[in-house]
Amino acid sequence: MSILWISNGRVIDPASRRDARGDVFAVEGKFVRSLSAAQKKQAHKIDATGLVVCPGLVDIHVHFREPGQTHKETILTGSQAAAAGGFTTVVCMPNTSPPADHPGTIQLINAAAAKAAIRVYPTGCISVGMKGAQLAPHGSLKNAGVVALTDDGLCIQSNELMHRAVEYARMFDLPVLDHCQDESMTQGAVMNEGAVSTRLGLRGWPHAAEDVIVARNIILSAYSGAHIHMQHISSAMSVELIRRAKKDGIRVSGEGTPHHISFTDDALGTYDTNFKMNPPLRTAADRRAIIAGLRDGTLDCIGTDHAPHSPDDKDREFDYAPNGIIGLETALPVCLDILVRKNRFKLPHVIDLMTRRGAALLKLPAGTLAAGANADICLFNPDEVWTYEADKGFSKSRNSPWSGRKMTGRVKATIVGGRVVFDSEKMV
Amino acid sequence: MPWNRKHLLTIEDLSRNEINQVLATAGAFRAILDRKVKKVPALRGKTVVNLFLEPSTRTRMSFEMAAKLLSADTIAFDAAASSTTKGETLRDTAQNIQALNADMIVLRHAASGSPLYLSQRLGIPVVNAGDGAHEHPTQALLDVFTMQQKLGSVKGRKVVILGDILFSRVARSNIHALTKLGADVTIVGPSTLVPHWFEAMGVRVSHNLRTALADADVVMLLRIQHERQAAGHFPSVGEYTSMFGLNQTRAAWLKPDAIIMHPGPINRGVEIDSALADSSRSVILQQVTNGIAVRMAVLYLCAGGQPEHVTAPIE
Numbered sequence: 001m002s003i004l005w006i007s008n009g010r011v012i013d014p015a016s017r018r019d020a021r022g023d024v025f026a027v028e029g030k031f032v033r034s035l036s037a038a039q040k041k042q043a044h045k046i047d048a049t050g051l052v053v054c055p056g057l058v059d060i061h062v063h064f065r066e067p068g069q070t071h072k073e074t075i076l077t078g079s080q081a082a083a084a085g086g087f088t089t090v091v092c093m094p095n096t097s098p099p100a101d102h103p104g105t106i107q108l109i110n111a112a113a114a115k116a117a118i119r120v121y122p123t124g125c126i127s128v129g130m131k132g133a134q135l136a137p138h139g140s141l142k143n144a145g146v147v148a149l150t151d152d153g154l155c156i157q158s159n160e161l162m163h164r165a166v167e168y169a170r171m172f173d174l175p176v177l178d179h180c181q182d183e184s185m186t187q188g189a190v191m192n193e194g195a196v197s198t199r200l201g202l203r204g205w206p207h208a209a210e211d212v213i214v215a216r217n218i219i220l221s222a223y224s225g226a227h228i229h230m231q232h233i234s235s236a237m238s239v240e241l242i243r244r245a246k247k248d249g250i251r252v253s254g255e256g257t258p259h260h261i262s263f264t265d266d267a268l269g270t271y272d273t274n275f276k277m278n279p280p281l282r283t284a285a286d287r288r289a290i291i292a293g294l295r296d297g298t299l300d301c302i303g304t305d306h307a308p309h310s311p312d313d314k315d316r317e318f319d320y321a322p323n324g325i326i327g328l329e330t331a332l333p334v335c336l337d338i339l340v341r342k343n344r345f346k347l348p349h350v351i352d353l354m355t356r357r358g359a360a361l362l363k364l365p366a367g368t369l370a371a372g373a374n375a376d377i378c379l380f381n382p383d384e385v386w387t388y389e390a391d392k393g394f395s396k397s398r399n400s401p402w403s404g405r406k407m408t409g410r411v412k413a414t415i416v417g418g419r420v421v422f423d424s425e426k427m428v
Numbered sequence: 429m430p431w432n433r434k435h436l437l438t439i440e441d442l443s444r445n446e447i448n449q450v451l452a453t454a455g456a457f458r459a460i461l462d463r464k465v466k467k468v469p470a471l472r473g474k475t476v477v478n479l480f481l482e483p484s485t486r487t488r489m490s491f492e493m494a495a496k497l498l499s500a501d502t503i504a505f506d507a508a509a510s511s512t513t514k515g516e517t518l519r520d521t522a523q524n525i526q527a528l529n530a531d532m533i534v535l536r537h538a539a540s541g542s543p544l545y546l547s548q549r550l551g552i553p554v555v556n557a558g559d560g561a562h563e564h565p566t567q568a569l570l571d572v573f574t575m576q577q578k579l580g581s582v583k584g585r586k587v588v589i590l591g592d593i594l595f596s597r598v599a600r601s602n603i604h605a606l607t608k609l610g611a612d613v614t615i616v617g618p619s620t621l622v623p624h625w626f627e628a629m630g631v632r633v634s635h636n637l638r639t640a641l642a643d644a645d646v647v648m649l650l651r652i653q654h655e656r657q658a659a660g661h662f663p664s665v666g667e668y669t670s671m672f673g674l675n676q677t678r679a680a681w682l683k684p685d686a687i688i689m690h691p692g693p694i695n696r697g698v699e700i701d702s703a704l705a706d707s708s709r710s711v712i713l714q715q716v717t718n719g720i721a722v723r724m725a726v727l728y729l730c731a732g733g734q735p736e737h738v739t740a741p742i743e
Contacts, residue, residue: 187659198625199440201540201562201597271541317518317539319560 003027003039004375004418009048013055014352015368024053026375029417033371046420048379051412054351056088056118056376057332058366060148060177060358061231061255061303063324064090064120067108068097073308073396075109078328079116081306081395083422085328086378086411089119089359089366090306093152094130101125101136106144117421118414119376121364126151126165126176132158135165142172147362150177152231153278153323155213157183162216166226175227175362180213180238181205181279190319192234192265192282200268202318205280207235214238218245221252229361230254232305234279236289243298253361255303256290258327258334259401263287267401273314273321274401277307291343294353301358304331308397326400329393333407336382341408347382375418384410394427431729435547435554438563439604447569447605449735450725454573456738457728458721460497470728470738471500474531479505479522480557481512481537486692486716487557487567491534494723503530522546532731535559540597553730561595567691568601570722572609574715575646578687583610586683588640590672591650591699592621594661598691599650603629616640617672620661637672641681648689649674649699665698675701679709687711 004026011022025035025043035043064078073081075092082090092109094100100109106122113120124141128134130151138149149169155178156162166176186205191197193204210233217228218241233239233254242254259277264284267275275281293299307324314321327334335354339345359367365374390403414422421428431449439447460466476495480488488504495502505525507513512521518537525533532553535543540560547554558564575582587606593599593615603626606613613631615622624633634640641647652668662668674688679701688700688710696702705712728738 193625195625195628198594198623199600199629201560201600203561271544315519317537317542317545319539 002029002418003035003043004046004415005035005040005043006046006048006053006377006379009051009053009379011053011369012348012351013369014348015055015356016370018369019348024369024377026418029375029419031369031371031373031375046379046413051379051381052347054378055355055367055369056378056414056416057086057354058089058358058364059087059304059306059328059331060091060301060362062090062092062306062328063095063308064092065308066096066112067105071396072310072313075112075116075120077394077396078306078308079118079120080427081326081328081393083117083414083427084394084411085330086332086380086414087118087328088376088378088414088416089121089364091121091123091147091362093150094123094125095153099125099130101128101130103137103140103144106141106146110145117427118416119366121145121147123148123150123177125149126156127161130154132156132161135161135168138169138174139172142174146174147364148175148177148229150179150231152177152179155179155181155183159216159220163220163224166220166228167224170224170226175229177229177231178213178217179231180210180217182209182212185209185212190276190280191268192280194265194283196265196268200271207237207282207286210235210279211237211241214241218242218250218252222248222250225251227251227253232257232260232279232303233290233293233299234260234282234286236286239289239293239298243293243296246298254293254299255301256294256299257303257305258331258338259325260290261287261294261338262334263401271318272401273316273318274325274399274403276318276321276323277305277325278323291339294339295343295345300361302331302335302353303358304328308395309399310397314399324399326390326395326397329395330388330400330402330407332380332411333409334402336409375415377415378411379413380409380411382409384408386410430734434730435543436565436726436730437543437547437554437556439565439568439601440563442608444608447572447608450569450722450729451573451576452739453725453729453735454569454718454722457724458718461717461721466497467499468497469499470733471495471498471731474731475501475503475529476532476534476727477503477505477525477530478534479525479536481507482558484536484558486719487536490716490719491557491723493720494727497720498724498727500727518542518546519549522550526550526552532727555726555730558597560597561600562597563601564597565601566719566723566726567598568605569726570715570719571602571648571689571691572605573718573722574689574711575687577718578711579645582606584612585645586612586614586643587646587648588644589613589615589648589650590640590674591617592652592656593617593626593650594621594623595653595656596650602648603631607631614640618662618668621656637678638681641678644682645686646689647674647682647686650691651693651695652699669698673699673701674704676704679704689715691715
């Protein structure tokens with residue numbers, strides 16, 4: 001019988017409002033309230049003195065590139081990067097090759113996910129081939145195991161198709177995740193439109209192109225009653241639109257990324273492609289608004305948008321390099337730094353944003369230490385100072401803007417279903 | 429102060445003193461252009477590769493002329509007949525050119541920031557001959573050189589840049605150069621092509637041609653590209669000409685001794701009235717000649733030459 005006893009940590013479980021020094025127990029992969037004396041004798045014991053013990057982190061926005069682009073990442077390497085970052089549950093975007101618009105592709109993903117270091121859930125495409133023209137078979141995708149629908153990266157441009165998609169998906173209780181971008185306004189755009197893009201001579205992506213789609217989605221959600229989740233919000237106006245919609249009781253949700261709360265478009269001065277992502281880094285005012293949105297609940301969760309690209313892919317002229325950065329191995333220390341240290345969030349609040357809240361949006365069995373739940377745990381030292389080197393990380397790719405930077409807070413162990421998968425900087 | 433830059437990537441990077449060093453060096457080379465024998469041995473034994481990955485007439489020939497007058501060997505890279513059409517990356521192309529023993533690369537590229545990218549990966553000097561909508565440093569230097577030739581110091585002079593500023597690398601480099609030298613710069617044109625974002629670069633943004641041109645010492649016109657019309661940046665070339673084209677009536681708003689400049693290629697009858705382009709106020713062709721001297725100076729300095737070695741002994 002597998003028995004786990006984690007002792008003397010600062011146990012934080014926002015779902016059960018727990019934040020106290022204490023122990024956590026698991027039997028056969030599930031949390032239990034206590035262990036008997038006999039169980040305690042047999043238990044695998046972990047001393048968590050000086051560590052925070054919290055639910056395994058949850059990220060509902062990652063790209064693991066399998067099938068089709070496994071030179072960038074595989075479900076296995078991506079899941080290892082996730083484990084190293086304290087994540088125990090992630091949700092993969094369907095922009096693989098082929099796109100995950102068919103139950104057969106989902107089966108392929110699930111087969112690889114079964115061998116992953118952590119829990120990996122697939123999403124399915126909203127439209128066939130993510131072409132924005134015809135609905136993918138949402139019902140069959142649901143039966144194959146997808147937890148949400150999205151054409152991530154290729155926002156559905158047709159209001160009519162989006163309307164039908166959310167109406168149809170609602171029948172299966174599948175949330176629709178949208179990357180909000182009006183493509184007619186962002187042709188050739190590679191960074192935020194503003195003073196910096198003007199100076200650098202790079203084509204600008206105005207925040208209005210995000211705001212227009214956020215507003216559209218709010219309207220469609222209000223009209224249909226469907227849940228629409230806005231991915232990686234980058235614009236202050238979008239935060240405000242979602243805030244008002246929530247006040248009006250409309251079923252929308254939103255997500256913020258570690259990079260959008262860390263950097264602004266000023267970071268692009270040297271055309272470093274590790275700061276190129278979509279939506280782009282915006283201004284200080286946008287950055288502050290996203291942090292405020294995470295503070296007051298307008299934005300529901302943190303999602304990394306972990307988007308691996310090989311060094312060759314990224315080592316190009318700025319205009320030609322692909323969008324995206326990796327983020328799973330740095331998300332926790334970055335959020336501790338920006339949210340807890342610099343913006344005075346309470347630690348349990350940040351853990352809530354990185355665990356329970358994302359899980360709740362997609363109804364995933366994750367994000368709590370409550371008895372009976374999956375024994376998925378993250379143990380981290382909130383004060384340990386270390387330097388992140390992307391080329392020493394577990395992702396297959398290294399496209400991180402944080403590489404070489406000092407981090408405060410380090411994951412010491414990650415446990416999935418009561419089993420230690422990452423311990424002392426190594427996969428188990 | 430000695431010149432110690434290996435690359436010329438942007439005007440934004442240059443100090444006022446460095447701009448003046450290039451202009452002084454260019455002055456010395458400009459004098460050579462009027463001699464009977466124009467060739468000097470400054471870059472003898474060196475090879476300059478013109479890596480032009482975007483179409484160009486003036487700039488490419490000007491760099492080639494400049495290198496030849498400095499006695500360098502030159503190789504013109506023909507993008508259409510090269511391995512870039514087979515998908516070879518900029519990095520690999522440039523590293524091969526370096527391995528072929530080139531001493532210097534002059535790069536023209538459609539992607540902003542690519543000269544910086546290359547300079548970080550090569551051991552030889554990189555000279556920016558225009559990168560996307562970012563910068564065209566030698567054009568701005570030759571423009572300032574020409575203004576100084578005609579007007580003396582540009583400090584306090586009113587310079588108007590008129591046209592498609594948004595997509596113009598010439599405008600950006602000129603804005604940096606002119607503001608560093610203390611000129612009073614106004615950019616003017618339709619609001620879709622002259623966005624307010626430019627104010628952060630220290631210039632006035634105007635959409636009123638009459639007030640912008642009033643008492644200007646210099647008006648610099650930029651080419652209007654037809655393809656912007658399709659992208660919705662302005663309704664039609666005809667409307668552009670009627671609102672912002674420089675014609676005789678509007679030229680009368682300028683100072684009497686004001687000069688008219690254009691980096692070329694010009695669209696006669698679109699951004700500029702044909703007769704004005706050929707008038708005595710136009711310095712368009714003098715810009716082209718001065719461009720050779722400025723590019724000689726840039727190649728000479730980036731190859732390790734010092735300004736005083738050419739500026740002093742000329743007399």
